[in-house]
Amino acid sequence: MTLFSCLPPRHAWRSALLLAFGALLLPCAAQTTHRFEDTMAQRMMACTACHGPQGRAAPDGYYPRLAGKPAGYLYNQLLNFRDGRRVYPLMTQLLTPLSDTYLMEIAQHFAAMEVPYPAPVRVNATPQELQRGEQLALRGDASRQLPACVACHGSALTGVQPGTPGLLGLPRDYLNAQLGAWRAGLRKAHAPDCMADVAQRLGPTDIAAVSAWLATQQAPADAHAAAPSTAPLPQQCGSARPPAGGRP
Structure with a gap:
């Protein structure tokens, strides 16, 4: 069955169209004008469409949690996607026009979120x-x-x-x-x-x-990242701190 086979007969089509058009006009007349709120949360809906509400992680298992991660880490990953160290074309296309300053604002937005962690899952492992x-x-x-x-x-x-x-x-x-x-x-x-x-x-x-x-591990009640440590890392790690400088 095609869409056109569901249309009313020709002698009833004009009447049906007028009724449908009138039905559309009624809610439009009752609507009030809504002002777009230019907030970071509104803009970041492009991120949460994949990463889950409030950046909690998507249920498909491939988009990670963003909420509550250290801002420096999130900033590094945004740079990595934008500059080609991590390869995912959709992320690269979204981030290519954005400056370092704005990427840090995005990172700080998600880092400040405090939302519950998911319960551990059962896995197929011995x-x-x-x-x-x-x-x-x-x-x-x-x-x-x-x-x-x-x-x-x-x-x-x-x-x-x-x-x-x-x-x-x-x-x-x-x-x-x-x-x-x-x-x-x-x-x-x-x-x-x-x-x-x-x-x-x-x-x-x-x-x-x-x-x-x-x-399979349960996140602790206090799941915040630990304070910076003075203990030496087991090996040198260039991503342990956000890089300085970059695009304005």
């Missing part, structure tokens, strides 16, 4: 895989020069100010995709690229294990 994931996250693997996730991402895995993200509340598919992209050289960060170094030492089973364990 107890042995989860145990391996816990080891990598909390203790690392010295035999392979793999630092623990907590060494950089904070003891509670909620991130460290100003530029290191939390790892909780992220879908397993997203974690797998990002670690895999670093391992394959498809995702890059400011040099020295510490995550690329770490990911390239991880095997596929390591990535599956650590992403499974992280996805």
Whole structure:
């Protein structure tokens, strides 16, 4: 059946059209003029369409949480998408016209949001895989020069100010995709690229294990990123702090 087969017969078409047009006019007459509010929240609806309401993360498992992440980290990622270190054409197209100053405003907007973290999810992983994931996250693997996730991402895995993200509340598919992209050289960060170094030492089973364990962890009641630490990182990391300068 086509659209045109649903139209009324020719002798009734004009009457139906007049009735429909009149029905449309009634609500229009009753409407009041609404002024567009030029706020950051209104403008950021282009982001939350994919990243979920208030940047909480989308349910499909591939768009990460933005809310509450350190502003320096979010700023770095916006720069990376805009300048080609991270490859996702839609993000690049959205960000190409924007200045560094405005990208920082976007980052600060989402960093200031305090919304609940999702409950942990069940994953398809064996107890042995989860145990391996816990080891990598909390203790690392010295035999392979793999630092623990907590060494950089904070003891509670909620991130460290100003530029290191939390790892909780992220879908397993997203974690797998990002670690895999670093391992394959498809995702890059400011040099020295510490995550690329770490990911390239991880095997596929390591990535599956650590992403499974992280996805099953409950965020603590206080999920804020930790204060900046004076302790040295296990390796040099160019993205631990936001870069200075850039486009006006």
